Amino acid sequence: MKPLLPISMLASVLMLTTNARAQVSLTPPGAEAPADSKPAAKKEPAKAKPPVAAKKPAAPAAAPKPEPAPAAPTTAIVPAPVPDDPNVDMVYGAYQRGQYKTALDLAMPRALAGDTKAMTMLGELYANAMGVKRDYAKAADWYKRAADSGDREAMFALAMLRLAGRGGPADREAAVKLLASSAKLGEPKAAYNLALLYLDGQTLPQDLKRAAELLRLAADAGNPEAQYALATFYKEGTGVEKDVEKSVRLLQAATLADNVDAEVEYAIALFNGTGTPKNQAAAVALLRKAARQNSPIAQNRLARVLVSGQGTPMDKVEGLKWHLVAKTAGKGDPELDEALAQLAPEDRAKAEAAARRWLGTK
Numbered sequence: 001m002k003p004l005l006p007i008s009m010l011a012s013v014l015m016l017t018t019n020a021r022a023q024v025s026l027t028p029p030g031a032e033a034p035a036d037s038k039p040a041a042k043k044e045p046a047k048a049k050p051p052v053a054a055k056k057p058a059a060p061a062a063a064p065k066p067e068p069a070p071a072a073p074t075t076a077i078v079p080a081p082v083p084d085d086p087n088v089d090m091v092y093g094a095y096q097r098g099q100y101k102t103a104l105d106l107a108m109p110r111a112l113a114g115d116t117k118a119m120t121m122l123g124e125l126y127a128n129a130m131g132v133k134r135d136y137a138k139a140a141d142w143y144k145r146a147a148d149s150g151d152r153e154a155m156f157a158l159a160m161l162r163l164a165g166r167g168g169p170a171d172r173e174a175a176v177k178l179l180a181s182s183a184k185l186g187e188p189k190a191a192y193n194l195a196l197l198y199l200d201g202q203t204l205p206q207d208l209k210r211a212a213e214l215l216r217l218a219a220d221a222g223n224p225e226a227q228y229a230l231a232t233f234y235k236e237g238t239g240v241e242k243d244v245e246k247s248v249r250l251l252q253a254a255t256l257a258d259n260v261d262a263e264v265e266y267a268i269a270l271f272n273g274t275g276t277p278k279n280q281a282a283a284v285a286l287l288r289k290a291a292r293q294n295s296p297i298a299q300n301r302l303a304r305v306l307v308s309g310q311g312t313p314m315d316k317v318e319g320l321k322w323h324l325v326a327k328t329a330g331k332g333d334p335e336l337d338e339a340l341a342q343l344a345p346e347d348r349a350k351a352e353a354a355a356r357r358w359l360g361t362k
Helices: 009-014 089-097 100-112 116-127 138-149 152-164 172-184 188-200 206-222 225-237 244-256 260-272 282-292 298-310 315-330 336-341 345-361
Strands: 023-024 074-077
Touching: 009 152, 009 172, 009 188, 009 298, 023 172, 074 298, 089 100, 089 315, 100 116, 116 138, 116 152, 152 225, 172 188, 188 206, 188 244, 225 244, 244 260, 260 298, 260 336, 282 298, 298 336, 315 336
Parallel strands: 023 074
Antiparallel strands: none
16 A cells, blocks of 8 residues: 555635634633733744645645635634632633523623623623523624723634624624734734635735744644644745644644644654654554544545554454545545455445444444
């Protein structure tokens, strides 16, 4: 079997799409990191997948074709872990425990009294129907009050509503200004999303160098999506000088944060020894992890190594199970179709039954 080829994913993964989720993580009062008034990208010598918002130098033979750029992401909340500090703000603590109605009741009087963090909390609760009926207009109003008081998370969340046209008419110019202000105050999600706007070239003139600078700011702050995107930039030489080793280090960092796309690309780099010492056993373990997280590309690559026995003991039944699963998601593979056809009838039945079980429990 030929070595696994790297996947050129910049265009399809980084695009701004209506299905993309901009994750807003509320920071408890007093826990926000100090903001730099003029954050500047580090000078570095010298992809995330080929551009879009993007989700392109020539890709290997097996690489998927880049997809056209879609529209702006919508807001969604992903609660962070409960902080260890027992004295953490009561509003934030109730929110973290999933006691959204309590958080609402506690936040309202504080917001009315001018508490900026409580205003942002109300925006989150109204935007995501937590403890109250979803109301984007009220969410936008509370976000705006907090943003006007300098809260960077509120600026980011309001920008995402403006991009999506929720809580009021779509206003991309206002959204860009909010993202820029939030990014300047050190909000990594704002820097990442602003980078995507510079990348897709629709809302803003395309500027790959500026996109790379913003991705670096977000990546340095630990944002795994930005780490993956910037890794692709370095792999392809998009907006930065090509640097495969730097790309792999960023993929590794994003992998540690459970970014599935990064897990797949890092696994391929490990399998082939590209920009990092070859470690096929670790690569296969990562492919298994990503396959179980329903990445069709990982499922296809895992199927190939299991069927060929490269880097792992051969297991055609298990491998072809993953082939069938990946195929249902549109990741076909004629070579694996042929391997399935050549399988003994009883083994083929086992592979098909295992694929049905997996698909039935997703």
